[in-house]
Amino acid sequence: MGLRLHVDGDCVRGNVTFDDRHEGAPGIVHGGAIATVLDDTLGLLLVVLGTPAVTANLSVDYRAPALLQTEMIVERWLEQRVDRKLHLRADLSIDGQPVAQARALFLAVEVAHFEKGGRTLLPNWADWGPSL
Numbered sequence: 001m002g003l004r005l006h007v008d009g010d011c012v013r014g015n016v017t018f019d020d021r022h023e024g025a026p027g028i029v030h031g032g033a034i035a036t037v038l039d040d041t042l043g044l045l046l047v048v049l050g051t052p053a054v055t056a057n058l059s060v061d062y063r064a065p066a067l068l069q070t071e072m073i074v075e076r077w078l079e080q081r082v083d084r085k086l087h088l089r090a091d092l093s094i095d096g097q098p099v100a101q102a103r104a105l106f107l108a109v110e111v112a113h114f115e116k117g118g119r120t121l122l123p124n125w126a127d128w129g130p131s132l
């Protein structure tokens, strides 16, 4: 998808351009691909927040057709944190016009959560970003 991300304070911004592999309705990006980008870009936000967490709930409003071969801006940020609950937002836009807007509930988990799949994590993951 050519997703490129950078950190801007507490916000993660990036550019993404979908191609024919992501087509749903003719000429339009599949909604699942959009949800994937909105969800997945959170990986970097988690590093910024220094909080291991997983998606518990993701809700996407599709506001306008997402055209293939068109550069979009994706932005994600933390709206509120209450104990383990991270309320996150993500926007996808073209030329400042909203294409999709997501609200997500992430739950902070112990690092051991990510080891359930049998993969060994890098030992210095906690140094990737500042703590909240």
Ligand SMILES: CCCCCCCC/C=C\CCCCCCCC(=O)SCCNC(=O)CCNC(=O)[C@H](O)C(C)(C)COP(=O)(O)OP(=O)(O)OC[C@H]1O[C@@H](n2cnc3c(N)ncnc32)[C@H](O)[C@@H]1OP(=O)(O)O
Residues within 6 Å of the ligand: 039, 040, 042, 043, 046, 047, 048, 049, 050, 051, 052, 053, 054, 055, 056, 057, 085, 105, 107, 109, 111, 114, 121, 125, 126, 128, 129
């Ligand atoms: C420093 C950087 C970080 C480094 C990290 C180390 C290296 C890792 C490397 C890289 C990480 C990158 C990560 C990218 C992630 C991308 C996004 C994904 O795709 S994540 C995959 C899809 N999501 C899952 O697989 C979750 C599956 N679900 C679960 O595992 C559990 O359900 C879990 C952990 C989400 C919750 O289980 P419980 O047992 O811990 O907690 P309970 O008791 O059920 O809930 C706690 C509270 O949250 C509410 N809650 C739970 N689920 C809810 C829901 N769906 N909607 C609303 N509320 C919910 C409950 O009502 C409860 O609330 P009350 O405390 O009573 O107020």
